[in-house]
């Protein structure tokens with residue numbers, strides 16, 4: 060439900076995995092070891108990093124989804140790994156700031 | 168008293184695309200064994216950070232995980248360059264990661280601090296030119 064609102068507001072495009080019903084919190088940041096300790100189960104993680112290690116961290120942290128900002132995408136091998144691990148990846152043309160702002164507006 | 172359960176992994180230093188694989192396998196096993204989300208999370212974070220450090224700083228190593236009645240013990244051993252100043256390396260933000268490693272998202276200097284923060288005990292044995300062995304425990308009994 061919540062995710063659908065965010066998807067519509069930001070025109071998120073699904074690159075891998077399944078659309079999660081809901082999410083808990085939101086973390087934005089690109090350093091993997093910061094994300095590792097900040098992203099809790101069910102959170103959205105907004106980043107512009109797009110290599111395979113993002114999938115490993117999202118999987119280990121049980122993130123609800125990764126949202127790639129500024130139209131960043133991932134190569135096919137990385138997206139295949141995401142599918143295999145059940146990690147959901149979206150992309151979005153907005154900046155990290157705009158994504159956070161719009162999620163906040165949807166939640167309020 | 169049940170027998171201990173052990174897992175062994177060789178962690179290769181040349182392959183970033185498999186980095187984190189051992190941690191993800193351990194996570195899966197712990198889930199099957201029915202550990203709480205909190206215990207699984209703490210082990211996942213600590214082991215991932217240690218595994219990645221062996222890949223990016225020590226050209227790989229070995230990871231051994233033992234599940235006892237009371238704790239989960241993670242031993243990460245490498246034959247890398249060693250850590251010259253452990254106290255410095257433990258500081259948040261300290262990193263010697265090179266630019267091409269940083270461009271992948273590593274190098275925040277938060278790995279060792281995370282390992283310390285999310286485990287109950289952590290010891291670092293390191294010798295210059297010989298290698299580093301890090302032993303961590305996470306208690307799973309309340």
Ligand SMILES: Nc1ncnc2c1ncn2[C@@H]1O[C@H](COP(=O)(O)OP(=O)(O)OP(=O)(O)O)[C@@H](O)[C@H]1O
Nearest residue numbers: 092220224225256262263273274275276277278279
């Ligand atoms: N196994 C190891 N062998 C040799 N040096 C290491 C090892 N682990 C850590 N270090 C040294 O300690 C420093 C700090 O490690 P730490 O994991 O905290 O940060 P990082 O790996 O540089 O960045 P991050 O973990 O945030 O991506 C490293 O930059 C490196 O110099």
Ligand SMILES: [Mg+2]
Nearest residue numbers: 216220278279
């Ligand atoms: Mg590290």
